Amino acid sequence: MTEIRTVATTGNLVVAEAMRQCRPDVVAAYPITPQTTIVEEFAKYVAQGRVHTEYVTVESEHSAMSACVGASAAGARVMTATASQGLALMWEELHIASGMRLPIVMANANRALSAPINIHCDHGDAMGARDTGWVMLFAETAQEAYDNTIIALKVAEDPEVLLPAMSCLDGFITTHSIDRIELLDDDTVTGFVGTYQPQNALLDIDNAVSHGCFAGLGGPYFEFKKAQRMAIDRSKAVVERVGNEFTKVSGRDFGLVETDMMDDADVAIVVIGSTAGNVRHVAKEMRAGGVKAGIVKVRCFRPFPHAELAAALKGCRAVAVLDRAESFGAEGGPLYLETRSALYDLESRIPVVNYIYGLGGSDVRLELIHRVYADLSDIASGSAAPSGLVYLGAR
Amino acid sequence: MATLKELTHREDRLAGGHRLCAGCGASIAMRQIMLGAGTDPLVVGCATGCLEVSTSIYPYTSWKTPFIHNAFENSAATVSGVEAAFKALQRDGKIAADKKVKFMAVGGDGGTYDIGLQSLSGAMERGHDMVYVCYDNGAYMNTGIQRSSATPKGAWATTSEVGKAQQGKPQKRKDLTSIIAAHGVAYAAQGSISHWKDLATKAEKAFAAEGPAFINVLATCPRGWRSAYNKSVEIAKLAVQTGYWPLFEVEAGEWKMSTASRALIKAGRKPVAEFLKPQGRFKHLFAPENAALLAEIQADVDEYWAYVMGRCGEE
Ligand SMILES: Cc1ncc(C[n+]2csc(CCOP(=O)(O)OP(=O)(O)O)c2C)c(N)n1
Numbered sequence: 001m002t003e004i005r006t007v008a009t010t011g012n013l014v015v016a017e018a019m020r021q022c023r024p025d026v027v028a029a030y031p032i033t034p035q036t037t038i039v040e041e042f043a044k045y046v047a048q049g050r051v052h053t054e055y056v057t058v059e060s061e062h063s064a065m066s067a068c069v070g071a072s073a074a075g076a077r078v079m080t081a082t083a084s085q086g087l088a089l090m091w092e093e094l095h096i097a098s099g100m101r102l103p104i105v106m107a108n109a110n111r112a113l114s115a116p117i118n119i120h121c122d123h124g125d126a127m128g129a130r131d132t133g134w135v136m137l138f139a140e141t142a143q144e145a146y147d148n149t150i151i152a153l154k155v156a157e158d159p160e161v162l163l164p165a166m167s168c169l170d171g172f173i174t175t176h177s178i179d180r181i182e183l184l185d186d187d188t189v190t191g192f193v194g195t196y197q198p199q200n201a202l203l204d205i206d207n208a209v210s211h212g213c214f215a216g217l218g219g220p221y222f223e224f225k226k227a228q229r230m231a232i233d234r235s236k237a238v239v240e241r242v243g244n245e246f247t248k249v250s251g252r253d254f255g256l257v258e259t260d261m262m263d264d265a266d267v268a269i270v271v272i273g274s275t276a277g278n279v280r281h282v283a284k285e286m287r288a289g290g291v292k293a294g295i296v297k298v299r300c301f302r303p304f305p306h307a308e309l310a311a312a313l314k315g316c317r318a319v320a321v322l323d324r325a326e327s328f329g330a331e332g333g334p335l336y337l338e339t340r341s342a343l344y345d346l347e348s349r350i351p352v353v354n355y356i357y358g359l360g361g362s363d364v365r366l367e368l369i370h371r372v373y374a375d376l377s378d379i380a381s382g383s384a385a386p387s388g389l390v391y392l393g394a395r
Numbered sequence: 396m397a398t399l400k401e402l403t404h405r406e407d408r409l410a411g412g413h414r415l416c417a418g419c420g421a422s423i424a425m426r427q428i429m430l431g432a433g434t435d436p437l438v439v440g441c442a443t444g445c446l447e448v449s450t451s452i453y454p455y456t457s458w459k460t461p462f463i464h465n466a467f468e469n470s471a472a473t474v475s476g477v478e479a480a481f482k483a484l485q486r487d488g489k490i491a492a493d494k495k496v497k498f499m500a501v502g503g504d505g506g507t508y509d510i511g512l513q514s515l516s517g518a519m520e521r522g523h524d525m526v527y528v529c530y531d532n533g534a535y536m537n538t539g540i541q542r543s544s545a546t547p548k549g550a551w552a553t554t555s556e557v558g559k560a561q562q563g564k565p566q567k568r569k570d571l572t573s574i575i576a577a578h579g580v581a582y583a584a585q586g587s588i589s590h591w592k593d594l595a596t597k598a599e600k601a602f603a604a605e606g607p608a609f610i611n612v613l614a615t616c617p618r619g620w621r622s623a624y625n626k627s628v629e630i631a632k633l634a635v636q637t638g639y640w641p642l643f644e645v646e647a648g649e650w651k652m653s654t655a656s657r658a659l660i661k662a663g664r665k666p667v668a669e670f671l672k673p674q675g676r677f678k679h680l681f682a683p684e685n686a687a688l689l690a691e692i693q694a695d696v697d698e699y700w701a702y703v704m705g706r707c708g709e710e
Contacts, residue, residue, distance in 0.1 A: 025483035028476055054483035056475055059517030063472035066514065069465050070440065070476025076483060078476075092466055202461045203481055205436040205496060210456035212464035214448050 002249055003185040011142035011174040014181050015081065015107045015167070016041035018149040020051055021189035022105075025076035028056035028067035033119045034171040035083040035109040061086035065093035065104075072102035073211045075201025079153070080104065083171060084111035084125045091129070097164045098133030098228065100212060103156035103196070104164040106134075107149060110273065110324075111171040112360040120361020121171040123272065126301075127325035127334045133228055135165035135235055136302040140276045142179040144299070145169035147252060150184075154193050154242045161235045162199070163228075170274040172361065184250060192249055236303040256305035258297045259312045261287060265294030267376035268313055270339050271322045272298050275357070275364050279322070282369040293373050298335065306342040313343060317380035318351050320372045322392070324358045332356075332389050351385045357392035368393045396596045402430045406459065408437065413457040414449040418624030420614030420631065421446045421530045423588040425501070428528055428610065429460075431598030436460070437497045438481075440474040442506030443467035445537045445616075446530065468510035471518035471527055474500035478523045497602050498525040504545035505535040508571050519578040519607045526601045526608045529571065532616035540619040544569040547639070549685075549692050551676040552619075562679055562688055567695050573706075575609040576645040582608035584644035584653075588615065589632035593642055593653050600646065613640045621675025630673055638664040638700040643707055650706040660709055667696045 007014075016038045019027065029039045046055045056071075058064045061082055072078040082090065087108055097104050108126050112118040126136065137152055139145035145167065152165035169175055184192075200209045215221040236256070243254030260280055262268060267286075269279050276297040286293035296312045298305070313319055321340075323333025330337060332354035340352055355372055358364045372392065379385050397405075408429045415422050425446065429437065438461045441447045447464045450457035465473040478498045484490045500518070502511050507529035515527060534552050535541040542552035548567040551557050555564035576583040581604035586594040594612060601608035613634055615627035622630055634640035635655055642653035652660075668689065671677035680689050704710070 025487065026476060026479045028479070052483060052487045054479035054486075056479045057521065058472060058475070059513060059520075063469060063475070063514050063517055066465055066469035066472035067476030067479065070463060070473035071480040072476075073463050074438075074477040074480035074484075076480035078480075093469075096465060202438060202463055202477060203484065203490065203496070205438075205461060205494075208459060208461045210451050210458050210462040210464075213451040213453040213456065214464075215453045217452070219453050 002188045005183045005185070007181055007183060008178050009181060010037065010176050010178055011139070011145045011169045012037040012109065012176065013041055014142055014146040014183065015149050015169065017183060018146050018189070019079050020045050021184070021186050022079065022150060022153050022193050023051070023077065023190055024053050024079040026054050026056065026068070026071035026078045027080055028058050028064045028071065029080045030058055030061045030064045030082070030086060032061070032083045032086040034111055034175045035081050035086070035107070037175070038081040038107060038109070061089040062093060065090040065097060068104045069093060069097050069100065069102060072104050073100060074203045075198035077196040078104045079106070081107040081109070083109040084113055087125045087129060088113060091132070094129055094132035094134060099224070101162040101231070102164060103162055105149065105153045105156055106164065106166050108166050108168045109171045109175045110168050118360040119171070121173050121324070122359045122361065123325040124359070126166065126168045127327070129166070130302060130334060133163060133232065134302060135161070135163055135232065135239065137165070137167050137300055138272045138298065139167070139169045139174060140274055140297060142169070142174055143181050143252070145174055146181060146183065147246060147250065147254065150189055150193060151239070151242050151246050151254065155235060155238050157196050158238045161231055161238050163231055163235060173274040188249055192246070232303050236305065239300055239303070254299070256300040257308045257312055258299055260295045262294035262296060262312055264292055265315070266292040266317045266380050267373060268294040268296055268316045269320045269322060269372060270296045270298065270309070270335060272301065272335060273324065275322060275324065278364055278366060278369050282366055282373060286373045291373060291377050304338050306338070309339060309342045310346055313350060314346060316350055318353070318376040320353045320355055320376055322355050322357055322372070326356060326359070351379050353379070353385050354389040355392040356389055362393065365393070396599060402595060405430050405434065408458065408460045409450065410457045410459055414452060415445065416618055416624065418615065418617040418627040419445070420532060420588045420616060420627055424528070424530045424612045424614045427588065427591050427594045428598040428612070431595030432497060432499070432602045433599065435495045435497050437499060438477055440465070440470045440477060440500045442470035442502035442511060443537070444503035444506050446501065446503065448537060467506055469514045470500040470502045470506060470511060472514040474498050474525050475518045475521065475523045478525055500525055500527045502529055503536070504529060504531040504533060505543045508544045508569055515575070516578065519575060519580050519609065522606050524606055526610065529611045530614040531611055532614045532619060534616070534619050536616050536619045545571070548695060549677060549680050549688055551679065557679045562685055570699070572609070572611045579648065580609055581606040582644070582646055585611045585640065585642055587613040587631045587635050587640055587642060589628045589635060590642060590655050593655060597644060600644070619676065622673055626673055630670065633665065633670040636665045637667045637670040637696065639667055639670050639696050641700060641703045643703055650708070652703065652707040652709055657709065660704070664700070667693050
């Protein structure tokens with residue numbers, strides 16, 4: 001029987017709790033704001049003897065992911081956490097983790113990238129890693145950060161997938177604010193994720209294998225990449241299935257995209273992460289004022305749910321995409337590019353506007369969201385869409 | 396220490412047929428060290444470089460023992476993870492409690508002295524039970540003989556060229572073995588492919604030591620040193636006999652000169668020019684106008700020799 005314990009605590013602390021409940025064999029991590037309280041909390045579990053985990057307190061994030069790669073190849077269940085500059089320093093290893101098909105799970109406390117240095121939330125760090133071959137889930141709330149971390153592990157270790165997975169939560173907004181969270185009991189989580197069955201483990205001493213071989217000089221590099229593409233494509237169905245299984249044990253919903261008030265929506269905002277809360281609030285106010293406003297939250301960014309997003313937006317007359325990250329020199333932010341691409345196959349062309357917002361923790365005030373819905377209403381009733389992207393609320 | 400006869404009966408864990416050049420010191424070093432490692436299972440992690448690319452070309456592998464290559468600068472961090480996994484899985488009962496496994500991380504001098512120094516330092520400080528082996532061929536050979544901080548002063552390399560304004564690498568070699576010894580590791584040693592018995596014994600000690608151990612082994616590169624492929628062992632021997640590459644070990648903080656080097660205190664060292672002469676990378680040093688530079692290199696060798704003697708309590 002699932003026992004639910006309701007607590008008031010922060011996103012980081014429940015991510016650490018999820019990690020403990022997943023019983024990782026190895027955690028190799030390095031501190032960085034706003035991820036630090038995850039690794040500190042886990043260090044307490046280690047000191048208290050509550051985990052069997054070997055906790056490798058490496059000297060950098062590059063070594064953190066390098067040690068994770070070694071441990072995962074060895075046949076261990078491996079988890080870690082980072083943010084921002086730490087994720088950037090891991091870049092080389094992110095590709096190696098996915099290329100070697102290692103199901104490492106990492107929480108990322110979304111934070112802006114330098115320069116200028118800034119410790120607050122945006123999605124520039126994770127979006128910079130969007131092509132590294134990781135499954136990527138984004139949380140709106142601390143509850144979702146907890147849920148996503150558990151789901152991510154089961155997806156990553158699925159024999160159909162065998163890819164690393166990232167569980168992203170918004171720096172400070174979600175990592176540090178206290179929220180009401182429902183935790184599952186240890187046995188339920190442990191049973192849900194099951195035991196990891198590694199393939200070709202390095203520590204299967206009697207069956208010696210070589211990992212990380214050279215595949216250049218006309219070797220099968222290209223075919224390995226194709227296999228990786230097929231794996232992340234397959235992972236979509238697995239994310240969905242595991243999400244449904246999770247709903248059964250927790251009673252909480254999980255969707256690749258999650259929609260609200262979309263059945264008859266004329267205007268909609270597509271958003272990732274904690275800002276979905278603000279948008280939902282404003283959408284309700286808009287509805288009260290007679291505007292048929294809706295919201296589409298993307299919870300799974302990799303693999304990207306193009307079909308689901310297009311289906312959700314199909315009947316809209318104007319759509320705004322909020323990007324908390326830049327893709328300098330591109331037509332718009334990463335979510336905008338994906339959304340426009342998803343809508344291409346629809347019969348009718350929906351005007352789509354891109355808003356870059358909240359970089360470096362810049363405040364996402366409700367009036368800014370009101371402005372976006374107001375713009376959309378104007379477009380829906382015939383006004384021209386702004387040409388180019390809008391820096392929402394920038395002075 | 397195992398006898399030569401015993402060693403010859405041990406399984407060679409690096410198979411023949413790899414793609415390293417004829418006369419490459421790296422494969423000789425690996426064989427001697429892995430023979431000395433004993434008969435417990437051994438897991439090897441190797442940095443990007445000549446040894447890695449030449450022994451693990453998919454779908455083949457020369458490694459008859461579990462092997463992992465991750466990247467260039469992180470073989471120590473990677474093996475940290477493997478060793479941590481072993482401990483956790485053993486603690487969790489997934490690996491038998493009495494199962495013994497040894498761990499070896501390998502890197503060239505580029506992957507060790509330079510780009511991998513932080514990862515190595517971290518692994519040594521954390522105390523992972525591994526032996527880190529640096530095969531020091533004195534340059535980035537895999538990418539075409541660029542200088543490293545292990546490249547000897549005056550050596551030609553493709554990023555420390557010889558011309559009117561510069562005579563090869565201006566700086567002297569970094570003393571990495573001392574740096575690692577200063578971490579207070581269980582065992583640190585300097586060996587050479589020319590002294591197989593010394594090297595195999597050092598490997599045996601390094602693998603027997605509990606905690607981190609380090610071996611820096613001089614490994615000739617005929618391609619980069621511009622030397623004859625059938626003279627590799629001879630040139631490495633000259634490195635020892637001239638005192639350019641003193642053989643020593645640091646066991647639980649105690650420095651000790653190894654027999655072959657210690658004998659030179661009485662017998663005398665050959666001039667360093669004898670080590671430099673058979674190598675094309677030092678050719679320019681023998682031009683009359685470089686006599687002062689050659690003398691400076693000899694003085695550097697003398698100074699380092701005196702330093703190592705001092706650390707070893709020799710007079
Ligand atoms: C991060 C990174 N930088 C540079 C390289 C290119 N690279 C590959 S091997 C190598 C040199 C290896 O030199 P060393 O460690 O001395 O080994 P050797 O090739 O001499 O055996 C370099 C520079 C790389 N693979 N990764």
